[in-house]
Amino acid sequence: MKKIKGIAGFLVDGLVESTRLLGQGRNVGCFGFIDEEGYISSHTELVEGGLSGIPLRVLLGKVAAMEGNSIIEGLKQLPDNAVFITTRSGKTGLITDVTGVDFFNLPVVSIGVKNDGVAGVGLIMPKPGHYDLATEAEYLNLETLVTDTMEAEKEVLRKTNELGLAFLDLSDSLPVVDLPEKEPVKHSPVESSWRLPRAKVTALNGELAKELVEESISIGQGREVSVIGQLDDQGVVQPLGKIIAGGMGYVPARLMASSAADIKGKSLREIYGDVLPDNAVIVHTHPGGTGVMHVGDASAGPGTWGRPIIAIGHDQDGEIKGATVIEVEDRLYQLADEDERLNIAFFDAGTPEEEAEIRNRKFGIAQEYTGLCKPIELT
Template sequence: MKVKGIATFIVDRLVERSNHLSQGRSAGAIGFINQEGYIDSMTEIVNGGISGLPYRQMLSKIAKTDGESLLEIINQLPENAVVITTNPGKTGIIVGTGGLDIFNIPLISIGVKMGKAAGVGLIYPKKEYFDLSTESEDIQLHRLTAKTMEEEREILRESFNLQLNYLDICKELEQVDIPEGEISLVQVPEKEWQIPAIKVNSIDKEFAKRLVDKSIEVEQGREVAAIGEIIDGHIIQKGEIVVGGMGYVPSRMLASSYTDISGISLKEAYTDIIPHNIAIVHTHPGGTGVMHMGDAMAGPGSWGRPVIAIGHDKDGVIKGATVIELREEVAKLADEYEEVGQNYYNAQTPEEEAEIRKRRFGIAQEYTDLCKPLELK
C-alpha cells in the first residue's frame, strides 16, 4: 500500500520515547495505513535494547509470538502494516534494505537530532532493491577471490560505487496533523501462517561429502551450503551448492540455491516458493557440526526450517553433523534474549549488570544444547 503521510502525533510520541530512553536508544511500533493512505494509528511502543529494537516483542503487540519463528509472526501482519522506528543521531534517511527482505512491508525511520524529529524516511519493498541486495552479496564474496592487491582494490571500488545506489532508495515522508485512528485487526487463520515442525534424523552421506569437498576446494574457512529436502526424516540434496564467506553464507545466496529469487524478498521466497519440508545445510570448517545462536536464528528462528551443520577438518574428514529443528525452545530463547537486552539499562549496580551480561552469554550457549546429532547414511 502507498503511504501519503504519517500523523504528527505518532512521530511526536516515538521521538518523546526515544528522548526519555536516551543513550541513543531507538523506539519502535507497528503502524497502520488508513484508507486514505495516511498512517494514523500504531501499536504500543517498545523500547530498544542493547542489541537494538526487539522485533519479536514489537510484533507481539498484534501477533502470536510464543513458540513461533519470525516468519510465522510476520505472516500474521495485516496488509496495511508498516514498521516505524526512531534513529537517534540520524536524519531519518534509510540506506539499507535488510529489513525489507525480512518484513516485505514499508519501513519508516524517524531521525532524531537534538531531541527533535529531524526527518521521516520511507522505503517500499521493490524488485530492484532486492536485486541490489543480491548484487551486494555477490560483490562482498567476490572480494575473497582476489589474488592480488590490485584485484581487491578494483573489487572494493566496485563495491563502493554500488553502495552509492542506496542513497536514492529512501523518500521523505510528510507529517500531517490528523486525529488518531482506531486499530481494527482481522486475525489471520493459523493455517495460513503456521509452519509444521518436521523431525530430522539423518542426512545423505554423499550429499554431506559433496559439501565438504566443495568447502576444501574453494578455500580454508569458507562455508558452503545447499538446500536439502526432508523425506521421512532423511535429508537429500535439493538445491545447488553455493559458496559463502569466512564463517557465513549470505541469506539471499542460500535461498537462491533452491530457486530463482530475483526481484522478491526472502519473506516471499520462504512463504510462497520454498516448501516447508526443506532444510538449510551448511559446512562448519574446523568444527564438529555443533552450532550456535547465529545458526539457529538463520534457520528455524527466522525462516522456520531446520538448520544442519557438517563439521570437517582441513583434509575433508567429516567429524560430525547436527541439526537444530523448528522447536518452541528456539523461540523462547530468542524472546528471553530480547528481554535481557532491555534489562541491561535497568541495572543499578555493577553486580546487576554483570548478571545480565552473563545471562546473555548463557542464552547464546543454550542454543548449542538444541543441537541433535544426525546419522550420515
C-alpha cells in the same frame, strides 16, 4: 501497493519523545497502518530497542501470535496495510540500505532524531529492484574473498562504493501531517493458519555431505558452504538445491535461499514464506569444527526462517568430524523470547550485580542453544 501520502504527527512526536527519554542511542519502533486515504494514521504499541536494536519477536508480538513460532511465521501474519517504523538517533531519517524493506516486504519509515527533535522522516517502498540490489550487496561482500590481486580487490571495492551511492536515491521524504490522535492498536493474536512443520530430522544424505565438504575444501580459507536440502518421509535430508559458497562463518540469507529458489525481485519474506518448500532444511559446513552449532546458527535456521539447520564439521583434509541438527522446537523460541527480554533489561540494571546477573544468564542461554544440537547420522 497504495501510495503513502504522509504520517500522523502525533505518532512521530510519540516516537521521538520515547527515543529522547531512552537516550543512549537506543531506537524505538512499531508497526503503523495505512488508512483508506493513504495516511499512516494508527499504530501498534511502541517497542523499545535493546542491545541488538528493535527486538523482532516483541515487535511482531504486537500484531501476530509469536509463542512457539519463528520470525517468518510472524511475518506471514502481518496485515497488508502494515508499515515498519523506527527512529534513528543521530541520523536524519535518510534510508541508506534495503535491509528493512527486504526483510519485512513492507514500506519502511525512518525517523531521524537529533538534538531531541525530528531531523527528518524518510520512506522506502518495497520494490523488486530493491531486492535485487540486496542480492548484489551480498554478492559483493563475498567477492573480496575470491579476488587474487590488489587490482581485482580495488574493482570489487569500487563496485561496493557505487552500490552504496545508489542506495542514497532509494528513499523519499515523507510528509508529517496533522491527524486526530488515536490509542495504539491492540491486536488479539490468534494462531496463524500458516505454520511450518515440526518434523524430526534423523539423518543426512551421506553423498550430499561429502559434496559440501569437498566444495568447502576447494574454496578454502575457512569459508562455509551451504545448500537447501529437503526432508523426506523417513526424516532423512535429501539433496534439493545447488551448493552456495558463503563467507567466513556465515552464508548470506538471500544467496543461501538461491540454492533452491528463484530469488530475483523477491523479498526475504516472500522467499522463505512462499517460494521455498515447507520441508526445506538448511545444510552448511563448519570448517575446522565438529558440527556443533551456536546461537547464530539457531537464529539463521529455525529461529528466523522456521527450518531445521544442519552443520557438518570437517578438518582441512576433508575428513568429516560429525554432523548435528537444530530442529524447530518450542524451547528454541522460549530462549529467543528470554534473550530479547534480557537485551532490554540490560539497560534497566541499577547495580553491577544486576548487570552481571543479566550477562551470566545471556551466556547461559547461548549454552542452551548449543545444547539443542542433536547428532545425526550420514546415510
